[in-house]
Amino acid sequence: MKHKKSICWFRNDLRLHDNITLTKALQHSDEVIPVFCVDPRSYQITPFNLEKTGPFRAKFIRESLVDLKNNLQTKGADLVVLTGYPEKTLVAFAEEHQATAIYFSQEATDEERQVETSLEKNAKTKGINIHSYSQATLFHADDLPFPIPRVPEVFTTFRKACEKESEIRHLLPPPVSIPFPTNLISTGEIPTLEELGLEDPVPTGKAAFAFKGGESEGLNRVAHYLWETDCIAQYKQTRNGMLGADYSSKFSPWLAVGALSPRWIHSEIQRYEKDVVKNDSTYWLVFELIWRDYFRFISKKHGNNIFKRSGIQSDERRWKQDKGLFNAWAAGQTGVPFIDANMRELNQTGFMSNRGRQLVASFFANDMGMDWTWGAAYFESKLIDYDVCSNWANWMYVAGVGNDPRTDRYFNLITQAKNYDPQGDYVRQWLPELRKITGIDIHRPDHIPKSKLLSLGINLGIDYPHKVVKPKIW
């Protein structure tokens, strides 16, 4: 069946390349109206008293929309921006413009799925067709060697089965042109941060990387990491770094809003392996993308359990809900320099390395004994690359209530600090109050004689806090 006019509802798929939803809408419609809906629920204050979407991510999404609008205009179309609950606003818009179908990409978790169900219900009452597609992952859900309820609980089992038995689907090209109705008078404005009730993030000169949203910037970043610098050829050795722009790919914010397709990254890596070099590092980036898939499928399998304190283990451990400890951790004031440096990087840039995330999450759940869902909610608010499945499932995993629970996932922070910040440069960058301490001693200011600290102008307990917890194992 061909529709005279359809809506292509953009969600976390803000791109023209490899976009099945847009491709299908174009194949089956004479005219297509690309729409983005600003959902006020995404900008609310959460029950944790935090902004659901903080300024760094809001800015990145805004930039991605501006880029999408420009790219659509080069294809003869435009981006219509609406504000409201998509399940109501989109149906009203479709009715007003006599569109007979809405195309969109499916999400994996409950809040988003509820919107899809309500949209479908409301659209049906108005005779509007709904067509939705799964496309966020490297391996398509329908091509997995097992149905979702039987996704293995151990990552290695999942990965090996996918690598052996599943194929990654071919890329879809961006459209050549998009037939767009000529009588559409207003396309609406992309809201500013102020209109969303947020303040512009204050730039810090210390950020590892200046993220800018949009498909164009995402594609540039892939070109940089592969073709211009060959960084990918050393990725496995550098990926646990913490300082600088290129120790890891930094693809995550574009992947989170769908400005980059994981299949497109994969195809570029294959091309690089053919033309330049194929080694452990080029494979390892694909390996990490499979982790991303894994957490998405695990989230689909376990539904709302990923948001519960007991996780998917029905673990009834008692977690602390201590506001003082939470505030110290969130502000980077725990008295543990390696933790505080990472939290301050997050607060000042919206980004934190993978190593940093594992350490601050482990410290929060395993050393402070704090309710890990509070930590996950804080990340949700702050991360520029927040992805509901990657975030909550990683937190569960680190807290020991997720997949593959093992008792040896505990991180001794002092050993970690020595391994990953051996000269203390990372801590020196983010904790100016300790800058004068040279070398690795910066990781343990409490082990430096008081007189020496005072001679450096540091009064422990005043200029920098005493440790809020003292795990015996250190």
Ligand SMILES: Cc1cc2nc3c(=O)[nH]c(=O)nc-3n(C[C@H](O)[C@H](O)[C@H](O)COP(=O)(O)OP(=O)(O)OC[C@H]3O[C@@H](n4cnc5c(N)ncnc54)[C@H](O)[C@@H]3O)c2cc1C
């Ligand atoms: C507690 C915790 C919370 C996290 N929250 C998020 C989140 O909200 N959004 C998010 O995208 N990632 C999250 N991660 C995973 C990981 O830390 C980031 O994807 C990574 O640091 C992003 O930097 P990069 O793109 O340079 O990564 P690279 O090392 O270059 O990896 C390439 C890509 O692989 C994927 N990837 C790598 N590691 C993981 C992982 N452990 N889990 C899932 N995907 C992975 C990402 O898409 C990443 O962009 C979290 C990890 C932890 C431990």
